[in-house]
Amino acid sequence: MAVAFRLFALPVSRFYRGLRHRAQSCHRRAVPAKLPSTIAPHLLAWYDANARDLPWRAPPGAPPTDPYRVWLSEIMLQQTQVATVKPYFAKFTARWPDFASLAAADEGELMAAWAGLGYYARARNMIACARQVSAEHDGALPATEAELRKLSGIGDYTAAAIAAIAFGERAVVVDANVERVVTRLAALEKPLPSAKPDIRALADTITPDARAGDFAQAMMDLGATICTAGAPKCLLCPLRADCAGHATGDPERYPRKQPKRARPHRHGTIFWAVNGDHVLLVRRPDKGMLGGMRALPTGPWQDEKPGLAEAPFDAEWRMSGDSVQHGFTHFTLECALAGARIDGHTNPRSGEWWPLADLDSAGLPTLFAKAAKRMREWEC
DNA sequence: CAAGCGTGGGG
DNA sequence: TCCCCAAGCTT
Numbered sequence: 001m002a003v004a005f006r007l008f009a010l011p012v013s014r015f016y017r018g019l020r021h022r023a024q025s026c027h028r029r030a031v032p033a034k035l036p037s038t039i040a041p042h043l044l045a046w047y048d049a050n051a052r053d054l055p056w057r058a059p060p061g062a063p064p065t066d067p068y069r070v071w072l073s074e075i076m077l078q079q080t081q082v083a084t085v086k087p088y089f090a091k092f093t094a095r096w097p098d099f100a101s102l103a104a105a106d107e108g109e110l111m112a113a114w115a116g117l118g119y120y121a122r123a124r125n126m127i128a129c130a131r132q133v134s135a136e137h138d139g140a141l142p143a144t145e146a147e148l149r150k151l152s153g154i155g156d157y158t159a160a161a162i163a164a165i166a167f168g169e170r171a172v173v174v175d176a177n178v179e180r181v182v183t184r185l186a187a188l189e190k191p192l193p194s195a196k197p198d199i200r201a202l203a204d205t206i207t208p209d210a211r212a213g214d215f216a217q218a219m220m221d222l223g224a225t226i227c228t229a230g231a232p233k234c235l236l237c238p239l240r241a242d243c244a245g246h247a248t249g250d251p252e253r254y255p256r257k258q259p260k261r262a263r264p265h266r267h268g269t270i271f272w273a274v275n276g277d278h279v280l281l282v283r284r285p286d287k288g289m290l291g292g293m294r295a296l297p298t299g300p301w302q303d304e305k306p307g308l309a310e311a312p313f314d315a316e317w318r319m320s321g322d323s324v325q326h327g328f329t330h331f332t333l334e335c336a337l338a339g340a341r342i343d344g345h346t347n348p349r350s351g352e353w354w355p356l357a358d359l360d361s362a363g364l365p366t367l368f369a370k371a372a373k374r375m376r377e378w379e380c
Numbered sequence: 381c382a383a384g385c386g387t388g389g390g391g
Numbered sequence: 392t393c394c395c396c397a398a399g400c401t402t
Contacts, residue, residue: 366388
């Protein structure tokens, strides 16, 4: 009681400064060889009572669900949050319920179905993977991490996650959630990405032999709902007593990260060509931004405003005076909007005339969906 | 191996 | 508003 009173009597800033000082003094200490052995049982007990109910997930302790659904969800969840994935997962499993149907899918239809989910290389890799599974594995996913790792779109994380979740193999599953949870549990001062080998070694020490799939999903649920990047809810955390980061008083400090470079700002022009009740769409090259996606024609994306450079054909283009802003991972883009009405005889160098009434089904990435919305208002 | 690659939500 | 970040993979 006396201790607690003195704690609260201490000015808050001094309290945290003291704790931070303790954290700093750990800096020179070697990376801990292991974490408390109580972590896995505590976490699994918490998961049994608190697991999220997700369409691709078996309940805690239950046998695994269809590997196809596990695989599909893992691909969609790469760098993408659960709430965003849910409607896409429902759409895809209804349209393509297994590897055979996906391997036979029309690529254009699949890319359009993926539109809006981002990181479009995932969709192309997904088809390639489904075809590999059909051609080389008799239509069934291999069950080992090493075999899974060879398939398109499956890296270290996804191979481990599928092996553990779909096949019950013990595998060390490390994603951004696990990195955050582990660096906090250990109060690890070494910054990402150089700390990745240490994080994996620490995760290995707490991964149980049994229920590896539940354990991996429990770590991710914990990271997504309690051990969040900002404002972690330590009071609700089943691992609070095992957590060195919580003991420092500043768990948000972890994981330490190298500073990122500022995102440059680029300019472009989007061309809105209307021919009767059709608009001109093109297909972007497979490599590069928005690769393989249907799109409105654009000129170059560069530091200076490109004006009407690289218009899809000669016409009386008019700048709408409006522009569309869009943020990508490593730059922001501001596009001017140029419109033209033309007669039925003009032949663009490439592309297709798409019915305006059916534009929603074209599967345009968000940048172009925004531009189309603006230009349709401008037309009126 | 560092850089390229989307998007939407939250602080 | 702006910045950070998320169930990463590929080259």
